[in-house]
Amino acid sequence: MSEVNFRGVFPYLVSPIHASGEVDGEVLARLCEDLIGAGVQGLTPLGSTGEFAYLSWAQRRRVVEVVVEAARGRVPVVAGVASTTIADATAQAREFERLGCSGILAILEAYFPLSDEGVFAYFRAIAEAVSLPVVLYTNPQFQRSDLSLPVIERLSRIPNIRYIKDASFNTGRLLSIINRVEGRLEVFAASAHVPVCVMMIGGVGWMAGPACVAPRQSVELYELCRRGDWAAAMERQRPLWNLNLAFAKYNLAACIKGGLQLQGYAVGDPLPPQAPLPPEGVEELRRALVAIGAL
Numbered sequence: 523m524s525e526v527n528f529r530g531v532f533p534y535l536v537s538p539i540h541a542s543g544e545v546d547g548e549v550l551a552r553l554c555e556d557l558i559g560a561g562v563q564g565l566t567p568l569g570s571t572g573e574f575a576y577l578s579w580a581q582r583r584r585v586v587e588v589v590v591e592a593a594r595g596r597v598p599v600v601a602g603v604a605s606t607t608i609a610d611a612t613a614q615a616r617e618f619e620r621l622g623c624s625g626i627l628a629i630l631e632a633y634f635p636l637s638d639e640g641v642f643a644y645f646r647a648i649a650e651a652v653s654l655p656v657v658l659y660t661n662p663q664f665q666r667s668d669l670s671l672p673v674i675e676r677l678s679r680i681p682n683i684r685y686i687k688d689a690s691f692n693t694g695r696l697l698s699i700i701n702r703v704e705g706r707l708e709v710f711a712a713s714a715h716v717p718v719c720v721m722m723i724g725g726v727g728w729m730a731g732p733a734c735v736a737p738r739q740s741v742e743l744y745e746l747c748r749r750g751d752w753a754a755a756m757e758r759q760r761p762l763w764n765l766n767l768a769f770a771k772y773n774l775a776a777c778i779k780g781g782l783q784l785q786g787y788a789v790g791d792p793l794p795p796q797a798p799l800p801p802e803g804v805e806e807l808r809r810a811l812v813a814i815g816a817l
Contacts, residue, residue: 526598526624526655528685529726530563531740532710533733534571536779537585538789545584549788553734554592560737563727563744565589566627568602570661571731571778575604575631576793583617590622598624600657600729606631608644612651625655627687627729636667642676645669649680656682657710657729661689671695671702678706685710687729693719700724713766718755721747731774732765735781736816764810772803781807784817 535553538546554565567589568574568582577585586601593599601618603626605611615626628648630641649656658677660669669677669686677683686703688696689712696709700723711720713730720728721744733740739762746755769777775792780799782789784807791798799807811817 528564528598528600528625528655528657528708528710531727531733531737531744532564532566532600532729533557533562533737533740534569534729534731534778535565535567535585535589536731536734536775536782536789537567537572537574537577537581538787539577539581539793540790543578543581545581545588546788546790547584547588550585550588551592553782553787553789554589557734557737558593558596561741562597562733562737563741564598564600564624565593566600566602566729568604569627569729569731571734571775572602573775573793573796574602574629576796579614582614583621586618586623587621600625600627602627602629602659603648604629604631606633608647611644612647615648615651615654619652619654623654625657626652627657627659629659630667630669632667638670638673641667641669642673645677645683646680649677649683652682654682655684657685657687658683658707659687659689661712671698674699674707675702678703684708685726687712689715691715693723696720696725697723713769716759716763717743718747718752718759721755722752731778732762732769734778735785735811736762736765736814739814739816761814764813765807768803768806768810771806772799773797777803777807780804781811784808784811
């Protein structure tokens with residue numbers, strides 16, 4: 523099993539798709555290069571911001587291939603694996619390992635509700651399919667079947683399940699997770715949390731879409747947290763929170779893609795039937811980016 527340790531800021535990358543359905547590898551590679559240049563500690567294709575639920579398998583595979591090639595081993599690439607079936611999820615995970623990913627972000631899609639045993643079996647199968655570190659992803663706002671605390675505790679005893687990214691809007695739940703897993707899992711925050719607070723209770727970084735449009739500011743905030751300069755970190759956190767307020771109003775992928783277009787990246791609009799960011803959303807996002815020096 524790989525001994526790599528994940529720490530810091532891992533932007534959830536967008537998936538730029540041409541009208542023809544082909545992945546725009548040139549734009550995606552340029553974005554990866556610029557994010558690495560800004561100091562991010564890792565890259566996460568096929569997270570929520572990457573619109574994984576709207577992509578075909580061929581598109582998902584190509585996105586990951588482009589990101590791995592662009593990273594060139596300089597930062598870890600943790601690719602999202604999402605499916606409704608164990609067979610498909612494990613096949614995705616194996617292929618991403620073969621392509622050279624450093625880790626797997628394991629996401630459960632479900633149409634019918636699942637029992638705790640079904641949820642446990644899904645994530646265990648992904649972990650057993652690869653030798654890479656696995657990050658559990660939990661987001662009860664969007665997932666029909668989510669990870670309960672008992673299931674998280676059981677999964678934490680599988681050696682290569684080493685991290686969890688919690689997007690539950692509930693920092694108290696994070697404390698409960700930290701207490702239950704007793705150091706076996708390390709916690710990444712989501713953009714829905716105030717990252718400083720998650721770092722204060724023991725988090726190791728955050729995986730989030732906003733880091734795509736504010737990478738330098740996110741890395742600076744992480745470094746302040748890592749040094750324990752909490753007063754300065756909170757001062758830096760406050761203006762960044764305005765980005766999250768915009769994301770709460772509009773589609774997440776639309777916000778990140780809209781922000782990147784303002785910054786000169788031709789990433790296109792979210793995949794239909796999702797709507798692009800409306801003019802008032804573009805203006806709100808513009809103001810938030812200007813306020814933090816990201817535009």
